Amino acid sequence: MSRLPVRLTLAICALCTTPMASANMVINGDFESPNAVTISCYQNSVAGSWTSFGPGGNLGSGLVESGYSTAGLTWPVARSGTQGMFVNYKDFAGTKVAQTISLTANTSYQLSFSLAGINGDAGVPSVDVTLGNGVGTRNFTSAANASWSDLTWNFTALTTGSTILSFTAMGGPVNIDAVVLSVSPVPELSPSAMMAAGLVVLGGLALRRRSLNDRVSATRLI
Numbered sequence: 189m190s191r192l193p194v195r196l197t198l199a200i201c202a203l204c205t206t207p208m209a210s211a212n213m214v215i216n217g218d219f220e221s222p223n224a225v226t227i228s229c230y231q232n233s234v235a236g237s238w239t240s241f242g243p244g245g246n247l248g249s250g251l252v253e254s255g256y257s258t259a260g261l262t263w264p265v266a267r268s269g270t271q272g273m274f275v276n277y278k279d280f281a282g283t284k285v286a287q288t289i290s291l292t293a294n295t296s297y298q299l300s301f302s303l304a305g306i307n308g309d310a311g312v313p314s315v316d317v318t319l320g321n322g323v324g325t326r327n328f329t330s331a332a333n334a335s336w337s338d339l340t341w342n343f344t345a346l347t348t349g350s351t352i353l354s355f356t357a358m359g360g361p362v363n364i365d366a367v368v369l370s371v372s373p374v375p376e377l378s379p380s381a382m383m384a385a386g387l388v389v390l391g392g393l394a395l396r397r398r399s400l401n402d403r404v405s406a407t408r409l410i
């Protein structure tokens with residue numbers, strides 16, 4: 189086969205692949221349940237499948253309604269839906285939110301979430317995201333205000349089993365929303381691309397066969 193058809197085949201494959209959809213492995217990743225309207229912020233309790241931790245009272249972490257405001261502090265408008273998760277200062281030891289998930293060895297995942305601070309608080313929002321199964325911890329920061337940063341972490345699990353996904357405050361108070369954990373997209377060849385690639389390969393084979401025939405004919409003439 190000539191080299192040109194091979195390159196064309198690869199180009200078509202690259203252009204026509206489509207990523208496979210993968211479900212969100214995190215339950216209640218947008219923190220919309222339970223309803224936070226009547227509890228505002230500073231909850232230190234189980235929220236859906238998330239568990240929020242902290243010393244208690246108004247020093248903990250928990251669901252916060254969109255745009256909640258008090259004492260000169262204004263929380264961000266929710267990145268998704270009408271509420272998010274608030275995790276207080278690192279000085280309030282153990283303030284974090286966590287959920288148990290399952291990972292599979294040698295599988296690549298993508299974690300995405302949004303991070304913001306609070307208008308009126310100068311603390312830098314910093315959060316450690318931690319996973320077991322050989323993944324480890326990665327730190328993320330956002331601007332010291334209520335503007336959301338959309339963040340992504342691509343990683344590969346080394347072992348199989350359940351582990352805890354946690355977000356721990358490492359600086360100023362943080363807000364988290366729109367958490368999505370999914371298996372990394374795997375390119376999948378679409379039917380039309382497979383047909384186009386097949387035609388290119390067949391064309392290349394036909395060209396090669398004709399070239400060989402021409403050479404054989406030329407040899408006989410000599």
Ligand SMILES: [Ca+2]
Pocket residue numbers: 218219220266267268269270271272365366
């Ligand atoms: Ca939300």
